[in-house]
Structure formats: C-alpha cells, structure tokens
Amino acid sequence: MTERILNILKTTPGVSDYRLNTVVTKSYELFFVHKKLETVRATDTASRNVTVYVKHGDFMGDYTFPVYVSQTDTEIADKVADAVKKAQLIDNPYYDLPAEGTLSAAADSNLESMPAEELGAKIADAAFAASCYANGSINALEVFLYRDEVSVINSRGTEKSEVRLHAMIEAIPTWNNGDESVEIYEDHRFTEFDAAAITEEIDRKMQEVRDRCFAKAPNEKLTCPVVLNAPELAYLAMDLAGELNYASVYNKTNAFAKGDSLQKNPTGDLLNITLRGRMKGSVRSALFDADGTAMTDTTVIEKGSAVGYYGASRFAQYLQLPPTGNLPCAEVNVGTLTAEELKAQPYFECISMSGLQLDIYNDYIGGEVRLAYYVDGDNKTPVTGISISGKLSDCLSEIRLSSTETVYGGYKGPDKALFTKIEIV
Amino acid sequence: MPFSEFLNSRRQDCKDLVAELSKSYSYVSILGSDVRSTAVRANRSTSAIGEGSMSECGFVITLHNGRSFFEYSLDDVQGDKKALAETILSALKVDASLEDRSIEVAKIRDEAMVKSFARDCDFDRYTDEDLLDFAKKYKDEILAADEKMLNATVAILPFTVSKLFVTKNRELDQFYSWVNILAMAVYRDGKIVSAREGTYSNLMSEAMEQFPAKIPLLVEKAKKLATAKPIVPGVYDVITDPSISGLIAHEAFGHGVEMDQFVKDRALAKQYVGDYVASPLCNMKDGAASALSTASYFFDDHGVLAHDTQIIKDGILVSGISDLVSASELGTEPTGNGRRQSYKRKAYSRMTNTFFEAGNDKLEDMIASIKHGYMLFETNNGMEDPKNWQIQCTAEYGIEIVDGKLTDNYVSPVVMSGSVPELLKSISMVSDEFKVIGSGSCGKGYKEWVRVSDGGPALKVKVKLA
Numbered sequence: 001m002t003e004r005i006l007n008i009l010k011t012t013p014g015v016s017d018y019r020l021n022t023v024v025t026k027s028y029e030l031f032f033v034h035k036k037l038e039t040v041r042a043t044d045t046a047s048r049n050v051t052v053y054v055k056h057g058d059f060m061g062d063y064t065f066p067v068y069v070s071q072t073d074t075e076i077a078d079k080v081a082d083a084v085k086k087a088q089l090i091d092n093p094y095y096d097l098p099a100e101g102t103l104s105a106a107a108d109s110n111l112e113s114m115p116a117e118e119l120g121a122k123i124a125d126a127a128f129a130a131s132c133y134a135n136g137s138i139n140a141l142e143v144f145l146y147r148d149e150v151s152v153i154n155s156r157g158t159e160k161s162e163v164r165l166h167a168m169i170e171a172i173p174t175w176n177n178g179d180e181s182v183e184i185y186e187d188h189r190f191t192e193f194d195a196a197a198i199t200e201e202i203d204r205k206m207q208e209v210r211d212r213c214f215a216k217a218p219n220e221k222l223t224c225p226v227v228l229n230a231p232e233l234a235y236l237a238m239d240l241a242g243e244l245n246y247a248s249v250y251n252k253t254n255a256f257a258k259g260d261s262l263q264k265n266p267t268g269d270l271l272n273i274t275l276r277g278r279m280k281g282s283v284r285s286a287l288f289d290a291d292g293t294a295m296t297d298t299t300v301i302e303k304g305s306a307v308g309y310y311g312a313s314r315f316a317q318y319l320q321l322p323p324t325g326n327l328p329c330a331e332v333n334v335g336t337l338t339a340e341e342l343k344a345q346p347y348f349e350c351i352s353m354s355g356l357q358l359d360i361y362n363d364y365i366g367g368e369v370r371l372a373y374y375v376d377g378d379n380k381t382p383v384t385g386i387s388i389s390g391k392l393s394d395c396l397s398e399i400r401l402s403s404t405e406t407v408y409g410g411y412k413g414p415d416k417a418l419f420t421k422i423e424i425v
Numbered sequence: 426m427p428f429s430e431f432l433n434s435r436r437q438d439c440k441d442l443v444a445e446l447s448k449s450y451s452y453v454s455i456l457g458s459d460v461r462s463t464a465v466r467a468n469r470s471t472s473a474i475g476e477g478s479m480s481e482c483g484f485v486i487t488l489h490n491g492r493s494f495f496e497y498s499l500d501d502v503q504g505d506k507k508a509l510a511e512t513i514l515s516a517l518k519v520d521a522s523l524e525d526r527s528i529e530v531a532k533i534r535d536e537a538m539v540k541s542f543a544r545d546c547d548f549d550r551y552t553d554e555d556l557l558d559f560a561k562k563y564k565d566e567i568l569a570a571d572e573k574m575l576n577a578t579v580a581i582l583p584f585t586v587s588k589l590f591v592t593k594n595r596e597l598d599q600f601y602s603w604v605n606i607l608a609m610a611v612y613r614d615g616k617i618v619s620a621r622e623g624t625y626s627n628l629m630s631e632a633m634e635q636f637p638a639k640i641p642l643l644v645e646k647a648k649k650l651a652t653a654k655p656i657v658p659g660v661y662d663v664i665t666d667p668s669i670s671g672l673i674a675h676e677a678f679g680h681g682v683e684m685d686q687f688v689k690d691r692a693l694a695k696q697y698v699g700d701y702v703a704s705p706l707c708n709m710k711d712g713a714a715s716a717l718s719t720a721s722y723f724f725d726d727h728g729v730l731a732h733d734t735q736i737i738k739d740g741i742l743v744s745g746i747s748d749l750v751s752a753s754e755l756g757t758e759p760t761g762n763g764r765r766q767s768y769k770r771k772a773y774s775r776m777t778n779t780f781f782e783a784g785n786d787k788l789e790d791m792i793a794s795i796k797h798g799y800m801l802f803e804t805n806n807g808m809e810d811p812k813n814w815q816i817q818c819t820a821e822y823g824i825e826i827v828d829g830k831l832t833d834n835y836v837s838p839v840v841m842s843g844s845v846p847e848l849l850k851s852i853s854m855v856s857d858e859f860k861v862i863g864s865g866s867c868g869k870g871y872k873e874w875v876r877v878s879d880g881g882p883a884l885k886v887k888v889k890l891a
Contacts, residue, residue: 028516031771033689036528039750042516043498045483045769049476064475068482069500070431086474086553093470121520140689170870172691174812183691183812185870212813251470252575253611253619354808354817359838361617364655366891368817368842370810385815387842389658389891425658425891 005050005067006153008077014084016060017053017097019154021290022046025146028116030124032141035131042116052083053097053155061090095317099156100292107147108280109165109191116145119193126195127171130202135176136210138202139183142170150286158292166191166283169198173205175213184209184352184371189283189409208351212371217385218424222374226388226422227342227349232356234411236365237273237330239358244300245326246311250318255360256306262396263304268418269335269401273301275310275327284328284410295325304396332413335401342402342416346376348424349416350388358392365392365422390422428543428600429459429587431482438502439591442486445506447593449514450488450495452533454592455502456726457484458768462584465553467560469568469576474553479584479876483768486513487727492527493519494750498769530753537594542723546602547628548583556581559633563640567610570644573651576611583629590728599723603876605864606632608639612647618837620647621803621821625863627717646822653822653837658891662798663841664791664826664883667860671879672804672818673886674709674779675867677845678702679879681811682711682736683762683774683869684747688754692811694742702742703849708782709737709881711746713761718863718878720777727763727772734760748774764875773869781881784855791854791885793829799890800824800831801839804865814845823890843889854885 002022009018029041051064063086065079111119123143131138144167151161167190174183186205188198228236240262248254256262263271277295278285288294291313298310309321316323352371357364366389374381399417406415439455446453462477484502488495497513560579567577583604590597607623622639626632665673678694686692694702703709713722713731724730727749734746747755748763751774764775792800803821810816818841825834861880868874 025769029771030523033528033754035526037493037519037523037526038528038688038754039494039496039771040517040519041496041498041771042513043769044512044516045498045500062473062475066476066480066482068431070435070482070503089554089557090472090474092472117518117520121522125522139691170872172689174690181690181693181812187871251468255617354810354815354842355806357806357819357838357840361619362653362655362837363616364838366840368808368815368840370813370815385844387658387817387840387889387891389655389840391655423658423891425889 001048001069004073005048005076008073008080009050012077012080012084014054015052015080016055017155019051019097019152019291021049022151024149028120028145030120030143032124034137034139035128050080052080052087054084054087055094056088058094059091060094061087061092063087093318095314097154097156098158098291098293098313098323100158100160100288100294103160103287105162105287107163107165110193111145111165111167111191112147120145122195123167123169123193123198126198127169127202129199130206133206136206137174138171139174140172144168152288152290152292154292160288160292162287167193171202171205173202173209175209177213180213182209182213184212191281191283208371211382212352212384215371215382215384218374218383222348222424225345225347225418225420226424227347228417228419229350230406230408230411230415232350232353233332233413233417234330234408235356236358237332237411237413239360241273241275241300241330243360244306244309246309246315246319246321249309250315258306258309261305262301264393264397266304266397268398270304271301271396271399272299272303272333274299274331276329276331277325277327279329279331279407279410279412281407282329282410286328289325293323293325295327296322298324298327329410332411334403334405334414337400337402337416337418342418343377346374347418349373349375360392363392365390365395387425388422389425390419394421395419428598432457432459432587432589432598435502436589436591439589441506442502442509443591443593445510446486446488446513450490452489452535454487454590454728455484456768457589458482459587460584462582465556465560465581466578467557467564468578472557472561474557477582477584481767485765485768489533491532492529496771528754531756533749533753535592535594539596542599544601544627546585547630548585548602551629563608563636566640567608567643571612571648573612573614574610575613575617578609580607582607586722590724592728595728597724597728601722602627603719603863604629604632606636608643610643610647612651614648614651616651618647618650620650623864625719649835650822650837653835656823656836656839656890660887660889662795663886663888663890664795664800665886666800666802666883667880668804668862669801669818669820670781670881670884671779671862672807673848673884674781674881675776675877675879676807676818677816677848678709678736679711679776679779681814681845682745683776684745684755685751685774686811687745688751693814694745694811697742700742701740702846703737703740704852705740706784706855707737707740707849707852709780710735710782711776711779713777716778716780716861716878718778718861719865719876720878725761725763726765727759729759729761729763732761746774746776748772766873766875770873773873775869775875776867776877778861778878780861780879781855781884783857783859783882786854786856788856788858788883791856791883792826792831794854794885795826795829798826799836799839800826801841805838816845816848817842840891841888842891848886848888851887852884856883858882
C-alpha cells in the first residue's frame with residue numbers, strides 16, 4: 001500500500017512535496033461488568049494520511065487527506081490530483097519540509113512478552129486482585145492493549161518508523177455503605193506490565209473511594225493551604241508550556257511570551273519546565289513528531305520566566321527558530337517542600353477532581369473537588385461537596401513544589417504542590 | 426449527495442461474511458461506516474483545507490451466542506470470507522482463565538427489515554474554494570472590526586455520514602450531513618480574551634446565511650469579555666441561557682440515564698425511575714429522532730432505529746437510554762442510543778440530542794424576579810458524576826443581575842457545581858423560548874467522543890458559582 005501511494009505521489013504533476021503518515025494499530029480489548037466478561041474486542045486497522053504540498057509563487061499550500069486500504073490506484077490518483085488543486089488555494093508563507101533521514105525504532109516495552117489474550121487476562125486479574133473488600137468492588141473494568149506502528153515518509157528523504165506499545169486500564173472502584181454507594185474513575189496507562197504495580201494502583205484507588213464514601217461537606221468554610229497532586233500539576237505544566245508553542249506564538253494567541261515572568265514577586269519555589277520527547281514509562285513518549293522532526297528537549301520556563309519556545313518545523317521556520325518537534329512530555333523540577341514542612345500546618349489535599357479548570361487568559365484556576373483530605377497533623381478527614389477557586393497568577397507566585405518526584409502520563413516532576421491563595425468554597 | 430459508493434460496493438461482501446460467521450455465532454452484524462469530514466480554516470496569518478477529525482472508513486463485526494459479545498474492527502471485508510472469518514475468530518480468542526466468567530443474556534432478536542434513509546444535503550453545491558473564500562471574508566471582517574483584535578479564526582466543519590448495517594435478516598443504510606461554522610476572536614484590551622460564535626445546520630446554505638449576523642455579536646462579546654472579572658464565589662439565583670440549560674441536561678442527568686451505567690451499578694438514577702428527581706416544571710428528552718441536529722441519525726450503531734425518549738416528565742424520571750448490549754443485559758428494549766466514536770471503537774449507551782422542554786415563563790419576568798444573581802451564557806465544558814450525582818459545568822461568562830435587571834458587569838469564567846437533585850429541584854421558572862445547539866462533542870469518562878447537541882429554554886435555578 002505504501003509503495004502504491006508513494007508511486008502516485010511521485011508521478012502526479014504539480015506535487016512539490018509530500019508526506020505520508022501511517023499508523024497501523026492492532027488492539028486487544030476486554031470489557032468487564034463487575035467481574036463478568038461482557039465484551040471482547042480486537043482491531044486490525046490502519047490510518048494513512050497523505051499531505052500534498054504545492055509551492056506557488058512565494059506561497060506553500062498543503063492539503064491532507066486519508067487513504068483507505070479499500071481504494072484503488074485510480075481513486076488515490078484522483079485524490080492526489082484534487083489535493084494539488086486544493087493546496088493551490090492555500091496561501092501560507094513558504095516553508096521547507098524537514099529532511100530528517102531514516103530511523104526504525106523498536107518498542108521499549110515488555111507488552112509483547114506473551115500473547116495478547118494471556119496478557120489481557122493477567123492485567124484484569126491484577127486489577128481485580130485489589131477488589132477484595134466486603135464493601136468495595138470494581139463495578140466496571142476495561143483493558144486495552146495497543147500495538148501502534150507509527151511511520152512518516154516525506155519527499156525530502158525522511159523515513160522514520162517507531163513501534164509504540166501501550167496499555168490502558170479504565171476501572172471504576174466502588175464502595176458501598178448501606179444505601180450509599182460511591183465510585184471513583186481510574187484511568188491507568190502504562191508501557192510495562194507489572195502486575196503488582198497495577199494491583200497497588202487500583203488498591204490505592206479503593207482506599208480513596210472508601211474515604212469518599214465517608215466524606216462529608218465541611219460544616220464551616222475551610223481556610224487553609226490547598227495541595228494539588230500530579231494529575232493536576234501535569235495539566236498545569238502542559239497548559240503553561242502550550243502557550244509557548246511556535247504555532248501559538250506565530251498566530252499571536254499566546255497569553256505570555258519569552259522574557260515574561262509567570263511568577264511576579266515570588267514567595268515560593270521558582271518554576272522550571274523542560275519539554276521532552278521521551279520519558280521512560282510514559283505512554284506519550286515519541287522519537288519524532290508528525291513531520292518526522294526528531295524531538296529536541298527544550299527548557300521553556302526557567303526560574304519562573306518563559307525562556308524558550310518549541311514546536312514543529314513549519315512554524316519554527318516562520319519564526320526563524322530551530323524546530324524541536326512537538327514535544328509531548330513535560331518535566332518540572334522538584335522544589336523545596338518536604339513532607340515534614342507540609343505536615344506542620346493544616347492543609348486541604350485534593351485527591352479527585354472533576355477536572356482542573358484553568359483559564360490562562362482569564363487568570364483562573366479552580367474546579368469541583370470530589371474527594372479531598374483535610375489534614376491536620378496525623379488526622380486526615382475526607383471531605384467532598386466543595387470547589388476550589390483562585391487567581392492563577394497569584395497561585396503561581398506562591399507555589400511550593402514538593403521535593404519528591406513522580407511520573408504521571410507525560411509528566412515527571414513534583415508529586416505535590418502547595419498553594420495558599422486558592423479559596424475553598 | 427449520494428450514499429457511499431464504497432459501502433454500496435461492499436454490500437454483498439458483508440452478506441457473505443455474515444453467512445460465513447453465522448456458522449459459529451447465532452447473531453452476526455456488520456456495520457460499515459464511511460464518514461467524510463472537511464475542515465476549512467482561515468485566520469490572520471494562515472489558512473488550511475484539510476480532512477476533518479471525524480473521517481473514518483471501515484467495518485465492525487459483532488458476534489453473539491447468548492454469552493459475551495465479540496467485536497472485530499477492520500478496514501475492509503473483501504476477499505476470501507472463510508479465511509477472513511478464521512482471522513476474526515482467532516483474534517478474538519479468550520484466555521482459558523476467563524472462559525467461565527462470561528455474562529449470560531438472551532439471544533439477540535434479528536427482526537427482518539430492509540430500508541434506506543437519507544436527509545437533504547447541499548454540500549456538493551459548494552467547492553472548497555467557495556468555503557475558503559467565505560472563511561477568509563469573515564475572518565477579515567472580524568479583524569477589521571476593531572484595532573485591538575489580535576486574531577480571528579473562521580472554521581467551516583462539514584461532515585457527511587454513510588452507514589450500512591447488515592445482519593442475516595436486516596439491511597439498513599443511512600445518509601445524513603451536518604456543518605458547524607465557527608468563529609473565534611482573540612482580543613486584547615488590557616488582558617487577552619477569546620470569544621466564540623457559530624452557526625450550524627444540515628444545510629451549508631442555511632449555516633452560511635445565518636453566519637454574518639453573528640460577527641457583530643462576536644466582536645461585542647470580545648470587548649465585553651475583556652472587562653470581565655472573576656466572580657465572587659457563592660450560592661446565587663441564576664438564569665441559564667439555552668446553552669447552559671443544555672449543559673445541565675447533559676451533565677446532570679443525561680449521563681446518569683445512560684443505561685450501560687445501570688448495568689454496572691454506576692448510576693444512581695437506576696434506583697429513582699418513577700420518582701421525583703427534579704422540579705415538577707422540568708421535562709427532559711433525548712433522542713436521535715427528538716430534534717433535527719448534529720446527532721440526528723436514522724439508526725444507531727447497533728442497527729436500532731432512532732427514538733424520541735422522554736427522560737423526565739413533570740419532574741419524574743420515566744426512562745433511561747440504552748444500546749443493544751446494555752438493553753439485552755437489563756432485559757429492556759434498546760432505545761437507539763448505541764454509538765461509537767468510530768468503527769474502531771466499542772459502542773456504548775450515549776446521548777444524542779438532549780434537552781429540557783420549554784415552559785411558560787417569559788425570560789424578562791425571570792430576570793426581573795432576581796434581586797441579585799447572574800445570567801450564565803455559553804458552554805465551555807462540563808463533567809458528569811452519575812454515581813454520586815455531583816455536577817461541574819463551566820460557562821464561558823456570566824452577566825450580573827441587580828434588582829431585576831441585567832447590568833454591564835461581566836464575569837468569566839464561571840464554574841457551576843453542586844448536587845444534581847438540589848440543582849434540578851431548585852428550578853423555579855422555565856422560559857417559553859427554546860433552542861437546541863448543535864455544535865457539541867461528548868466523551869464518556871474521558872474518551873469515546875461523539876457528536877451531540879443539547880439545549881432547552883432558560884431556567885431559573887439556585888446554584889453554587891465559583
């Protein structure tokens with residue numbers, strides 16, 4: 001199929017350059033209702049996207065379209081010819097496609113060490129191993145095993161491929177107390193099978209859902225520092241870094257720019273964020289982006305100020321800056337907050353949120369908290385039915401980052417952060 | 426525009442594969458999808474014509490024998506059917522340790538029906554050049570409207586859907602279309618803000634005709650949002666616009682009545698069918714046949730015909746919405762709500778067009794009834810919690826109401842949160858105006874995105890804002 005497409009692209013008049021992005025995905029999926037197997041799924045699909053580039057005058061136009069395995073050579077040739085016409089309508093400033101050479105990389109994972117049906121069953125068993133409480137259970141479990149073979153080929157000699165193996169569990173730990181029943185959503189992604197780690201992760205969620213069951217809304221307004229954990233910090237870091245993407249900068253949609261301080265009059269730890277291509281254990285790791293550009297790790301925020309931009313080849317050329325690739329992972333430097341220092345004061349730790357709400361333009365941070373702990377010394381009281389709300393700029397200026405580190409999704413950095421200017425409502 | 430030639434060319438292949446797989450399973454269905462979507466965009470510096478995010482072309486096969494369901498997704502069904510059937514059955518092997526842990530449900534009924542469905546579509550009257558010219562024209566108009574306008578984007582996002590559904594006794598096909606035309610303005614006046622407007626229709630001509638009137642509204646909104654301040658957190662009397670009413674319908678109760686959640690004991694609503702769950706003023710519906718909007722199909726991804734389902738009647742919960750699998754587990758009739766993100770994904774019970782029905786109050790009387798509160802506008806996002814009946818909905822902005830009048834005081838963003846029953850029981854007025862907004866997308870948990878619409882009248886509620 002690839003050769004057929006490339007031959008047509010090479011011989012169609014008007015094509016200045018081309019790019020072919022392919023992802024061949026094989027998956028094996030198990031869906032449980034309580035502990036019963038409801039659905040078994042397997043997929044064997046490919047997505048192929050062709051981008052045709054046409055240089056016309058000082059401009060570069062492009063048009064991207066999918067090619068399906070069912071299409072004949074004549075149908076593909078018609079689509080390429082049509083793409084040439086459409087690309088000629090696009091008057092973007094000229095840019096070159098990256099000439100990145102060749103690469104063929106194997107997966108850095110143990111997920112193919114056994115047949116998929118065996119691994120799927122072992123993952124399910126590891127998750128259900130945590131479901132061993134009289135009042136606690138996993139009401140639903142979905143297991144996904146993916147093998148993605150990702151490749152990019154362009155007309156400038158770039159020919160790269162990488163196998164990415166990853167797995168995901170979606171589990172719903174649930175706790176019952178008489179007529180009351182509560183749950184927590186758990187989305188656990190990994191690239192290495194470790195049964196004990198899965199059980200430990202799900203068990204941690206079982207403890208949390210038990211606490212949520214007994215959590216109550218506070219009788220009076222809580223006025224104490226707020227602690228956010230890795231999921232929310234990952235979101236915060238990626239959102240801040242996203243403002244420094246070349247595309248945002250070129251399109252003037254970035255809320256802040258290089259040289260701007262994000263932490264005016266800082267009283268806490270200074271933010272340092274480096275974006276990376278690969279991070280061990282991260283399902284977002286990639287050696288190259290959609291253009292085939294090799295990932296170049298880039299520090300975008302240093303000592304609380306924006307110091308660098310990052311992004312794909314086209315907008316890098318527009319801004320006359322080096323392409324770094326669209327970096328998918330963020331590493332945040334740890335700070336100075338120790339467990340002992342944290343424990344020295346009462347604080348409110350958000351364990352499960354509906355989703356952190358961030359609005360950089362409107363200087364807002366907040367969200368609904370489904371489970372939190374009010375921690376006062378050795379006393380930990382589960383709390384629910386509350387929200388948090390604050391000015392993002394104030395929060396960044398006084399953020400305290402933990403000295404301990406964790407990996408979550410595409411994030412590596414402090415496992416906790418302390419804020420004194422977020423209101424609990 | 427016609428039904429997919431590709432799917433037409435695979436009808437016999439589907440029938441042959443159903444016959445082959447029927448040697449191993451009592452129920453076999455094949456859903457073929459050919460969805461074409463385009464994205465035409467123009468902003469200050471760049472423009473683009475490309476494939477939209479919804480495009481897909483392929484097949485999903487469902488097998489059932491009274492125990493677990495099996496599904497296999499693939500790109501094409503051509504070729505040797507015996508070999509293909511062997512590949513499918515081999516890929517769906519289950520580890521021996523799971524064999525005795527299957528669900529057991531009644532076998533699926535396969536009632537005979539052969540039918541084609543189609544809705545008017547005028548997309549082929551417009552070339553990509555026409556669409557790009559339109560986007561550029563209005564992008565320029567927005568940029569020219571005010572010197573503080575940093576950027577403007579106009580995006581035209583049409584899609585057409587062809588689906589073919591084949592079992593031993595059924596052969597259904599459908600064709601329909603939808604387009605959203607969206608505008609975004611990025612404006613700086615002290616701080617940078619973004620504002621959005623849009624039109625939508627099954628007809629390009631209608632969406633284009635309505636779009637120009639949105640431009641002055643967009644520019645004015647951007648200017649006002651630049652003056653917006655954070656809201657002082659608290660519990661307020663609130664009027665919701667149709668977008669926020671729809672968001673409440675969707676997040677507060679829509680997800681809670683998706684009946685695959687009943688099967689998993691994940692929805693509190695299961696225990697409340699027949700009970701008051703909202704103010705007696707509250708009536709709510711969902712269905713692909715309930716309104717003409719972005720989720721108005723003729724049959725769902727399990728081949729079940731579209732329904733118009735009454736969910737809440739006079740404050741009483743009367744029904745949930747279901748897909749074929751959850752309905753078979755519950756022993757109920759499916760309501761035509763089985764939807765997939767694409768042929769590569771599983772179908773779940775999903776909302777379609779979800780809305781509160783209109784009431785009898787005048788919007789001006791509703792505003793006049795509030796001493797101090799806010800009117801909330803435009804969905805930003807929301808998050809469901811059907812098990813615990815908590816809700817979080819984010820509005821793009823609110824306008825303060827003082828002494829029964831809307832002021833010029835804007836607040837943004839506004840996060841509304843609290844208990845679903847408290848919120849719905851607090852509904853004290855329902856406007857006689859009604860609108861369904863057809864530009865939404867919805868995930869289940871944090872994945873499985875499908876197109877949805879929601880809406881309703883304006884509601885007067887009491888709720889916590891932050």
